[in-house]
Amino acid sequence: MRFEDALKLYDLELFDLGEKANKIRREYHGNKVFYNRNRHINPTNICADRCMFCGFSAHRKNPNSYTMSIDEIVQIAVDAKMRGAKEVHIVGAHNRNLGLEWYFDMFRAVKKAVPDIHLKAMTAAEVEFLARAYKMSFDYILDMMIESGVDSMPGGGAEIFNENLRRKICGGKVKSADWLTIHKLWHKRGRKSNASMLFGHVENREHRVDHLLRLRLLQEKTSGFNAFIPLLYQTKNNFLEIDRALDAEEILKTIAISRIVLNNIPHIKAYWVGLTLNLAIVAQEFGADDVDGTIERESINSAAGAESASGVSEKSMRDLIANAGFVPIERDSMYNEVL
Numbered sequence: 001m002r003f004e005d006a007l008k009l010y011d012l013e014l015f016d017l018g019e020k021a022n023k024i025r026r027e028y029h030g031n032k033v034f035y036n037r038n039r040h041i042n043p044t045n046i047c048a049d050r051c052m053f054c055g056f057s058a059h060r061k062n063p064n065s066y067t068m069s070i071d072e073i074v075q076i077a078v079d080a081k082m083r084g085a086k087e088v089h090i091v092g093a094h095n096r097n098l099g100l101e102w103y104f105d106m107f108r109a110v111k112k113a114v115p116d117i118h119l120k121a122m123t124a125a126e127v128e129f130l131a132r133a134y135k136m137s138f139d140y141i142l143d144m145m146i147e148s149g150v151d152s153m154p155g156g157g158a159e160i161f162n163e164n165l166r167r168k169i170c171g172g173k174v175k176s177a178d179w180l181t182i183h184k185l186w187h188k189r190g191r192k193s194n195a196s197m198l199f200g201h202v203e204n205r206e207h208r209v210d211h212l213l214r215l216r217l218l219q220e221k222t223s224g225f226n227a228f229i230p231l232l233y234q235t236k237n238n239f240l241e242i243d244r245a246l247d248a249e250e251i252l253k254t255i256a257i258s259r260i261v262l263n264n265i266p267h268i269k270a271y272w273v274g275l276t277l278n279l280a281i282v283a284q285e286f287g288a289d290d291v292d293g294t295i296e297r298e299s300i301n302s303a304a305g306a307e308s309a310s311g312v313s314e315k316s317m318r319d320l321i322a323n324a325g326f327v328p329i330e331r332d333s334m335y336n337e338v339l
């Protein structure tokens with residue numbers, strides 16, 4: 001797909017664009033809306049980086065630093081499993097004090113305590129941080145993740161790939177090319193991952209389209225991405241100081257264009273934590289087919305103002321989806337239907 005053609009999609013009237021996206025969504029998934037039962041665990045907020053959009057890491061605007069112990073993390077995973085969670089999603093800040101082995105010990109401990117839970121962990125930003133901090137190759141870190149029980153990688157840390165913008169808003173973290181390389185290496189190991197894009201801050205439509213096309217290109221080579229998550233920027237407690245949120249029309253257009261441009265990635269996730277549950281459901285008419293999960297607790301978006309610090313019950317999730325005329329489908333982390 002050519003850049004100009006993708007960009008022109010923004011000029012379409014919202015409902016015409018929605019229809020185009022919806023057609024692809026229905027060919028893939030019919031009337032189904034996927035969700036899973038998961039628990040987010042964010043082990044530490046002490047970060048070597050200063051991403052301007054982040055309200056989560058401990059700094060002047062968020063002085064409450066914390067680091068969980070491995071025992072605490074394991075206990076959270078065990079409790080979540082007892083409540084029915086099938087996945088733990090473990091991502092955190094770039095903390096120099098933990099040591100490289102801490103990560104692998106933690107994954108092993110989680111997997112030992114709850115062997116059949118799916119462990120989705122480590123953004124490409126964390127992989128790159130650890131490789132740099134401990135002078136190891138990406139290959140080494142990825143192999144150790146597999147050895148210690150990580151099943152799949154989440155999509156975080158992609159932010160926006162345009163190098164100029166990236167330098168300004170998150171200059172210290174993984175470069176775009178490295179983010180893509182790390183996912184490529186992970187896919188080469190036969191593993192799946194997700195991809196994301198942070199939008200609604202200082203980027204424009206061209207930057208978003210560029211981001212989507214870079215992901216499309218990698219997916220053509222590896223087919224390793226399961227889902228794409230357009231993450232709506234939350235405005236509070238961070239250093240970008242943008243207080244106008246993007247309007248719903250632009251949000252829905254961006255989700256619809258993601259569906260159209262990334263027609264080689266099976267799932268588009270409308271992450272309800274950032275969008276609100278209501279808009280995440282509306283987004284299902286504009287190309288999305290997934291709302292993420294019950295989550296239980298979330299710290300990254302909620303630190304930046306999202307009203308979703310605690311999760312949603314499975315019943316509310318199912319009711320909302322069904323009331324909107326869709327069929328709620330509980331999925332596992334690989335998008336198999338849970339019967």
Ligand code: V47
Pocket residue numbers: 053054055056153154155156157158159194195196197198229231232233234235236238271274292300301304
């Ligand atoms: O990479 C940081 C984002 C991401 C803000 O793979 C912010 O299934 C909004 O990637 N406003 C982490 N977002 C979360 C993430 C994710 C979430 C759900 C599912 C999956 C998945 C992945 O949170 C970071 C960053 O882009 N973030 N600050 C903010 N102010």
